[in-house]
Amino acid sequence: MVNSARFDVVVIGMGPGGEVAASRLLAAGRRVAVVERELIGGECGYWACIPSKTLLRPVEARSGARGAAGLGSPGLDWAGLRGYRDQMIRHLDDTRQVDEYRENGATVLRGAARLVGRDPWRVEVAGQRLTAEHVVIATGSAAVRPPIEGLDEVEVWTNREATTLTEIPERAVLVGGGAVGVELAYFLAGMGTRVVLAQRGDRLLTREEPRVGELVAERLRRDGVDVRTGTQVRRAARAGGGTVVEFDDGTREETDVVILGAGRRPRTDGLGLADVGVEAGERGLAVDERCRVADGLWAAGDVTGVALFTHVAKYQGRLVADGILGRERRADYTGVPRVVFAEPEIAAVGLTAAQAAAAGIETVAAEVDLPTSLARPWTYETEPRGTLGLLADRDRRTLVGAWAVAPLSGEWIHTAALAIRAGLPVDSLDDGIAQFPTYSEGYALAAERLEF
Secondary structure (H helix, E strand, O other), rough: OOOOEEEEEEOOOOOOHHHHOOOOOOOHHOOOOEEEOOOOHHHHHOOHHHHHHHHHHHHHHHHHHOOOOOOOOOOOOHHHHHHHHHHHHHHHHOOOHHHHHHHHHOOOEEEOOEEEEEEOOOOOOOOOEEEEEEEEEEOOOEEOOOOEEEHHOEEEHHHHHOOOOOOOOOOOEEEEOOOHHHHHHHHHOOOOEEEEEEEEEOOOOOOOOOHHHHHHHHHHHOOOOOOEOOOEEEEEEOOOOOEEEEEEEOOOOOEEEEOOOEEEEEOOOOOOOOHHOOOOOEEEEEOOOOOEEEOOEEEEOHHHOOOOHHHHHHOOOOOOOHHHHHOOOOOOOOOOOOOOOOOOOOOEEEOOOOHHOOOOOOEEEEEEEEHHOOHHHHHHOOOOEEEEHHHHOOOOOOEEEEEEEEOOHHHHHHHHHHHHHHHOOOOHHHOOOOOOHHHHHHHHHHHOOOOO
């Protein structure tokens, strides 16, 4: 072990949360060491958000072309798409990012970090011991591997293998009907794969309103996906050159690959937390309103278990940096949008009716079929579809939840997100003047239908 190097801050994990914190601290003139055991940019940049949305876009564009008046179906060049995907994930090479951080004054270390002391905090990594007043843990999350018999003996992909695939499989069984499962099912089916999507719960996207899961399942089935809810994969086994999967209802399916989309778990293993008196539960590191774990110890991103989204990680990275710099700021997770980039997009924000009821909020709800009421769906596609739902607090007459399954909803859901975060009266939506023709006009229509 070499002599200790002293810093103001050590950032462990350089995904979105770690990057935002480190960049802000460097800009403020702090001495920062960043530690990454894989690639700077993290899961989002190389194996999740960026490659998945890059892969989804051509499938979405082709579907959009088919639905637009006067257009035929464009061809899809898998080699070209794969090449652009590789460009977008930097060919799994973070050399430029490492160089940029060093040019901005950071010490960049590659390896697994471990906390070995506190007061001040001490971190061991790559044969070095680092000492700092502050340590930021931003180690992200890992894919959950469900207890399926025989899983270790067959071809299995997590999001990592699925978003960096080089050949499109003929058959796939997807385990899990959350955002990852829905996006991958849509992409693979669009590329010609015969997809079976098995969801243990009684509907897809269980964190959302039941109506959302119903609409999404209907759309996926229309696109050729075999959606099975209330179903679990019990076992998997090799069979010839492929795999046979058995479900809990006794049915069997042959497949080329089993793809796991059954959730993620915060990555806290190997950090030595218990050795320095810090507890980490199954849901990750508990943080306070400032994203602080203990004096001088901070956390951002999936490792906190607060909300496993890149945009939340970046938000927490800002909070952490501000806290270290002595700026008083506290987290507010009201109105965090949730988007699944299928086609059409699935977007939601705020509470569901069940969550509101559990919180003691009496609500009123309204739903609008957008093609029935708006011009924009018809100018956008010849067989338009789209649904918007609103949920309001009956007593306060404020929006508490919203969802949409409609084209581009990942963009215009932010109107509802802002209304929820700011506590705007529903009357503000009803009285608003939206651009014509747009999907955003649907907010006024839905607000009018809320019966207080």
